[in-house]
Amino acid sequence: MSNSQTAVRPNSEFAAPATRERLERVATALRENGFRALIAADQEEARQLVLEQLPDGAQVHQGASVTLDVLGVTADIEQSGRYAAVRPGLYALDRETQMNEIRRLGASPDYMLGSVHAVTDEGSLVVASASGSQIGAYASGAGHVVLAVGSQKVVTDLESAFRRINEYTFLLEDERAQEAYGVHSAIRQLLVINGDPAGRITVILIDEALGF
Secondary structure: OOOOOOOOOOOHHHHOOOOHHHHHHHHHHHHHOOOEEEEEOOHHHHHHHHHHOOOOOOEEEEOOOHHHHHHOHHHHHHHOOOOEEHHHHHHHOOOOOOHHHHHHHHHOOOEEEEOOOEEEOOOOEEEEEOOOOOHHHHHHHOOEEEEEEEHHHEEOOHHHHHHHHHHHHHHHHHHHHHHHHOOOOOOOEEEEEOOOOOOOEEEEEEOOOOOO
16 A cells, blocks of 8 residues: 555545434444444534443543544543543653553553544445554453544445555545644554444444534
C-alpha cells in the first residue's frame, strides 16, 4: 500500500454517510462476528454511549482521534476527574529514560478508546497508523476497547477499506499532522479485526459523518 504524497484531493466518495438501514445491517454483521455493536442517533448520544462503557475511576487511554475530540470524549476523560486518564501521565514521562513504562502503559490499559478508518459491510474493522501506538491495545493488550465510528466509514469490503485509507483518510490525516506536529503522516501499520471472540470490543456506530 502506497503512502506517498500526492496532489489529488481526498476522494469524496468516502465522505458520504451510510443510511440508517445500512448501519443496522453493519451492526448485525459486527454482532455475528463477536463484537458488541450499538448505534447512536447523533453526536451527543454517541458521547453518552462511550461514557456509559466506563466505570468511574477506570484506567482509560485513548489514541489521537478527531472523532473523540469532536464528541468531547477526550475532554471528558482528561479533565473531568472521573477517570484515571493514561495519556496525561504518558506525556509527563521522560522519552529518554522511561520508554519501557510508556510502552507498557500505552499497550495495556484497562479501557482503550478510539475509532477506526473503515468498517465493512461484513463486519470487519480496519485501522491505519503511522506509529502503531494504538494497534497493540486494540488487537489484544487492552482489557476493553470502545470505538466510536462515523457512518461515512462504512465500506463494502476490505478492498474498499484500503482504498478509503489511501484515497481519503491518509490525505486528511497528513494535513492534520502537518498543522499539529509539523511533520507528515504515513501509513506504516495496518490492523484488520475480523472478529472478537473474547468480547472485548464495543463498536458505537454514529448515524452522522464524523472524523476521517
